[in-house]
Amino acid sequence: MLRSDQILSTVEMIQKENLDVRTVTMGINLLDCHAETVAKTCANIEEKIHTFAGNFVPTCNEMGERYGIPVVNKRISVTPIAFVGAGFERDGFVEIAKALDRAATSVGVDILGGFSAQVEKGMTQTDHEFIASIPDALAQTEKICASINIATTKKGINMDALAMMGHTIKAIAEKTADNNGFGAAKFVVFCNQPGDNPFMAGAIHGLEESEAVLNVGVSGPGVIARALDRLIAAHPEPGALQFDELAEEIKQTTFRVTRCGELIGRAVSMSLGIEFGVVDLSLAPTPAIGDSVGEIFKILGVDAIGAPGSTAILAMLNDAVKKGGIFASKTVGGLSGAFIPVMEDSLLAEAVGDGSLCLEKLEAMTCVCSVGLDMVAIPGSVDADTISAIIADEMAIGVINAKTTAARLIPVPGKEVGDSVSFGGLFGAAPIMPIRNIGKSSRFIAWGGRMPAPIHSFKN
């Protein structure tokens, strides 16, 4: 029998800290669904998703009940659709998005990712058609998420694709203007996009993956925040705790959290007969009170998120999470770091509102965590080239530092600094982030071509 203190520490995590499994995401390869016609391809896609994921949601719920830990989100990721629909035109890709949406609704998953292309070096005619289809695809579907990988450490940045991204994001926001540009919240631009990330909106089932696989996203930052609260409350006298002890607490808590994810993910995997992929250690906040990465900044000693010290705190948090999680799981993958999605984290959103967190500081913080400038609502009037240039800076951080970075920017139509936007649910709410130096990067974006891959020596 385990000792009662061990039992109680786990019970506290479940009971007081809202421990859950944030997502189980089933990756499905759709390459063999390609047919001569769009209609047949769509039918094949729907049939394959039904075959693999028909029992997915009930099984996740059953395992959640069995172990007493809920699986909050059940999702699907698919092979980047630009590959699946090779040779099709823009309208065909919109039809495929609708077929994916129908399949996702039919099997009961929350969301489906993989309406994607990988164009880090160059673009085919299909890629052009695919990218052109994204605004309509996102405007005409509910559960579909899109992403484009435009940069890698080995290939550099595709500057032509980069230039298209600003226009694409603006078009998505305008097509979904009646919902404050919500479509843009389902579109991410990546550098070094992983093929086994279970988190949305950037989940894809990479070409390197097997037929079908289950990837798990662990519980959120609330568990870490409560563990730190408890540790600090137990040592109230000044000087009783040092920074390394806080890091150790994060590490140990992450170990336990990761083990829960691994246990339930493998149980679902065994029950469905689908290969277990990875545990993604990312701390993904939600707008719910007490589930904020921003709160951890404050617990760890800065009175305002974005104040000097914030980047260092985030670096420690990100590192401690990895150290605890990697030992806990047989296979770790995906993004595996702390997310700082502004709209999805109530305290980060608040920091934008009170001016303590600006875009430049947010960008600096993305150097030491995953995943990038995430869920940032910006004025709808910001021009496409400025948006592309913001993305370029984020991509460069990823390229040079050999890490995943991404940008999910939402130019909210008709809104300016001083306004707020709310999408509700997991997508959250935030004030509009001020953007400085608007309209001053067009000559840079106009170059096109490629930013060459960086040298991997002389690291300074």
Place this chain on the structure above:
Amino acid sequence: MKTKMVISVMSKDRPGIIADVTGALLQLEGDVADLNQTVLCGYLTMILGVTFPSGITREDIFASISHVKSGEKFEISVKELPETENFNEIPQPEESYILSLQGPNCKGIVHAVSSICGRNNVNIIDLGTSLQQDRYTMAVQCSIKEATCTLEELRKEFEEYGRDANQTIMMQHYDLFRATNEVTLH
């Protein structure tokens, strides 16, 4: 043919009891297959599974342990296992759960929880309690393999009791506790 005995011994706790008792059993050529002991309120109790050469009787074991010099007389109980049962063939139940309870101390908690278990044919495998500053904690490992109700119904019944008795009760799969507390990934 060997004889398999389950022996329980209780005594006022002091250093050397386990050495003395197992020494007495060794004199009878007993081979200790399993042993579990705990100390509560200054009293030690242990339960042993021991294999003896054929011919050793319960009376021999009583006599041998009773000869151990101790400040207080041992309370001894001995049961012989049927030939068909083995000490090392008692696997961990497949559907093993941990029931944890926390709340203010009051009379009848153990009885109430164990009654719910008993009523639903849920077998208690291990149970431990502690009391700190009037805060009562209980951890129960139980098997629901033969339960006459569903897990959901059982959880509901415990929840209702917890609400009435002002106790927080949770029931989670045993594997979850192993996963979060043991280094080895099972």
